Amino acid sequence: MKFGWRIVKTGVAVCLCVFIAQLLHMEYPFYSAIATVIALQATMADSFKQGVNRLKGTFVGAVFGYLFALVAINNPLWIGLGIIVTFAVLNYMRWNASMQIASVVFIAITLNIMGEPLNYAFNRFIDTALGISIAFMVNWLIFPPKYKEQVENTFDEARDQVIKIYRHVFRAVLDSEKTVRKESIQNLNDTISHAKKLVTLSGKENLRGKTDETFRLSYVEPLKRLERMSFAVEQILALRKGWIRPFSAELERDLTKLLSESFYLLSLIMDPKASVAPSIYLETTEHITLIHNRIETDPSYSGSNKGYLLELLHWVEEITKGASGCLRID
The missing domain is CATH 1.20.120 (Four Helix Bundle (Hemerythrin (Met), subunit A))
Structure with missing residues (x-):
């Protein structure tokens, strides 16, 4: 891989993301930073596509994670069933590219839950949205691909x-x-x-x-x-x-x-x-x-x-x- 502006922009985007997350007193800047790295692609179109896919997956995973967490937490069978349901919904909506992130968010809510399920699900969506927004703006404003x-x-x-x-x-x-x-x-x-x-x-x-x-x-x-x-x-x-x-x-x-x-x-x-x-x-x-x-x-x-x-x-x-x-x- 050649050392180009995309590498520099990724570093700048992550720096901004963590700084803003800390400024807003967000509990887990990690999720925002990960979203930034994944969303910052070689082209604006790919950044937009990756960002949208990640937002879709985060939203669906958060919704179903919250609903299943209301019934039971840390239950292996219940979590497995929830993953199947989440994937089925994404497949029906033809959002297959969002399956991985949806499963990660779902598992994070139902297995590693910290605090109120609704708040946790909402925060994960906000974290992801922040990271994607920063990635898109950095890719657009700093030496955009030509x-x-x-x-x-x-x-x-x-x-x-x-x-x-x-x-x-x-x-x-x-x-x-x-x-x-x-x-x-x-x-x-x-x-x-x-x-x-x-x-x-x-x-x-x-x-x-x-x-x-x-x-x-x-x-x-x-x-x-x-x-x-x-x-x-x-x-x-x-x-x-x-x-x-x-x-x-x-x-x-x-x-x-x-x-x-x-x-x-x-x-x-x-x-x-x-x-x-x-x-x-x-x-x-x-x-x-x-x-x-x-x-x-x-x-x-x-x-x-x-x-x-x-x-x-x-x-x-x-x-x-x-x-x-x-x-x-x-």
């Missing part, structure tokens, strides 16, 4: 890696002496995995947990395209092991030109507003079609590499489609 900015930076890094690796991989196809470091492919996959986590967290920043259409088009779809392009690059790299060399002069010339065009198109994803993008995309797709037709009609053009070449064109076309999507070319 995952969209991190997503943008990670996307830029992933795009840059895809562009560079694609050039190296295609050159390795043309020249058997060229090599591509495995670390570069792994770094790209790690960057995309990190981007996926950030996209998930960023999507949760909306308290309702719903991803709007703008966010989907700006982040979710581009991430899918980056994943497809990364996979295509890996497949092209794997193909080079099966080539039979040397290539015909015409084939090598056409592949070199295709590399130049497709690489230029791909490099434009770092500048999506580039006006030349549509024309470069058209030239690249036309060249792919031209090479494909030559392979199908002229055996001397491709030699024994026909199958490999057709697969190569397929993956280059995938990268081209991905680039056109990033550039929003209709």
Whole structure:
């Protein structure tokens, strides 16, 4: 776990929680502090969700704990029956995420009761509400999560890696002496995995947990395209092991030109507003079609590499489609 602001905020929130609980002469600051730690999550939406779940569980556990404590305290059979009833109610209300805290509160009231059951149940609810409120306010006021900015930076890094690796991989196809470091492919996959986590967290920043259409088009779809392009690059790299060399002069010339065009198109994803993008995309797709037709009609053009070449064109076309999507070319 990286040392980040969430760690600092948790410490600040617990400090505030204990201080306020002592200021209000609350009997058990422990419960408030625990609620604070649990409720302070990576995103505002998760903090809200955890807080609500804990409040629901505390309320239901307190109500049933109080009712069962009126009949008997420290009775094993009665406590077991009460847990079953509490869980049944939570399950009926579809508050399953609140079951654990509800059982803890119920047991605390019926087993470790200190004083009047009603007061104890009420105080546990107030303790929890205080802890959750402080956690939410601290998460909101002190360096609130801004995952969209991190997503943008990670996307830029992933795009840059895809562009560079694609050039190296295609050159390795043309020249058997060229090599591509495995670390570069792994770094790209790690960057995309990190981007996926950030996209998930960023999507949760909306308290309702719903991803709007703008966010989907700006982040979710581009991430899918980056994943497809990364996979295509890996497949092209794997193909080079099966080539039979040397290539015909015409084939090598056409592949070199295709590399130049497709690489230029791909490099434009770092500048999506580039006006030349549509024309470069058209030239690249036309060249792919031209090479494909030559392979199908002229055996001397491709030699024994026909199958490999057709697969190569397929993956280059995938990268081209991905680039056109990033550039929003209709």
